[in-house]
Amino acid sequence: MxxxxxxxxxxxxxxxxxxxxxxxxxxxxxxxxxxxxxxxxxxxxxxxxxxxxxxxxxxxxxxxxxxxxxxxxxxxxxxxxSCHLYPIRISKYEHYDALNYDRWNICSPACSNGESLQVPIYKFLKDPLIRKYGEDWYNSLVKTIEKI
Ligand code: SF4
Incomplete structure (x- = not known):
C-alpha cells in the first residue's frame, strides 16, 4: 500500500x-x-x-x-x-518504478479468459494504471506497446 x-x-x-x-x-x-x-x-x-x-x-x-x-x-x-493493479506488482527504484507481471497459478482461469477475449493486461488494468500514473502516461504506454 x-x-x-x-x-x-x-x-x-x-x-x-x-x-x-x-x-x-x-x-x-x-x-x-x-x-x-x-x-x-x-x-x-x-x-x-x-x-x-x-x-x-x-x-x-x-x-x-x-x-x-x-x-x-x-x-x-x-x-x-496495489490490489487494484494486481497482477501487476510495482517495485520502486530511485528514479523509476518497475512494473512486473506477478505469476500466480490461481490466476490461470483469468489468464485463459483474457486470452480468449483478446484482452491484454495493459487494457484489462487501464483504470488502475490511469489512477496510478495518469491518463497521459497511459496513452503513451498504449502508443509504445501498439507500435511494437
Ligand atoms: S482487494 Fe483484497 S487484499 Fe486488497 S484490501 Fe481488498 S480484500 Fe484486501
Missing part, C-alpha cells in the same frame, strides 16, 4: 466496517488498520495469516469489503492501488 492509503483507511473505516466479516473486524482491532510486513512494506492485516482482513465471502467467492462499500456508494476510494 502507499503511505497515504493508511490515512485514507483511517478516514473511511467506519463506513467500510459494516461490510466486513466478524473475523476481519477482530483481526483489524487486534492488529490495526494496516501492518508492516516482513519486507518493511505497509500492507493490510490478515485473518490468522490467511486472507486479508478486509476480504469477505459472498456466495463462496472471496471479495473485497472496501470495494463493496465503494460499490454501495458509501466511499469514493475503491481499494488499495
Amino acid at each position: 502507499e503511505e497515504d492509503e493508511g490515512m485514507i483507511l483511517e478516514e473511511i473505516y467506519d463506513k467500510v466496517k459494516p461490510y466486513l466479516s466478524a473475523e476481519g473486524i477482530k483481526a483489524i482491532e487486534e492488529q490495526g488498520l494496516t501492518v508492516i510486513d516482513s519486507d518493511g512494506d505497509l500492507t493490510t492485516p490478515t485473518i490468522k495469516n490467511r486472507e486479508c482482513a478486509y476480504a469477505i465471502y459472498e456466495k463462496g467467492i472471496l471479495k473485497c469489503g472496501i470495494e463493496k462499500a465503494y460499490l454501495m456508494g458509501k466511499i469514493d476510494y475503491k481499494k488499495p492501488i
Whole structure:
C-alpha cells in the first residue's frame, strides 16, 4: 500500500466496517488498520495469516469489503492501488518504478479468459494504471506497446 492509503483507511473505516466479516473486524482491532510486513512494506492485516482482513465471502467467492462499500456508494476510494493493479506488482527504484507481471497459478482461469477475449493486461488494468500514473502516461504506454 502507499503511505497515504493508511490515512485514507483511517478516514473511511467506519463506513467500510459494516461490510466486513466478524473475523476481519477482530483481526483489524487486534492488529490495526494496516501492518508492516516482513519486507518493511505497509500492507493490510490478515485473518490468522490467511486472507486479508478486509476480504469477505459472498456466495463462496472471496471479495473485497472496501470495494463493496465503494460499490454501495458509501466511499469514493475503491481499494488499495496495489490490489487494484494486481497482477501487476510495482517495485520502486530511485528514479523509476518497475512494473512486473506477478505469476500466480490461481490466476490461470483469468489468464485463459483474457486470452480468449483478446484482452491484454495493459487494457484489462487501464483504470488502475490511469489512477496510478495518469491518463497521459497511459496513452503513451498504449502508443509504445501498439507500435511494437
Ligand atoms: S482487494 Fe486488497 S484490501 Fe481488498 S480484500 Fe483484497 S487484499 Fe484486501
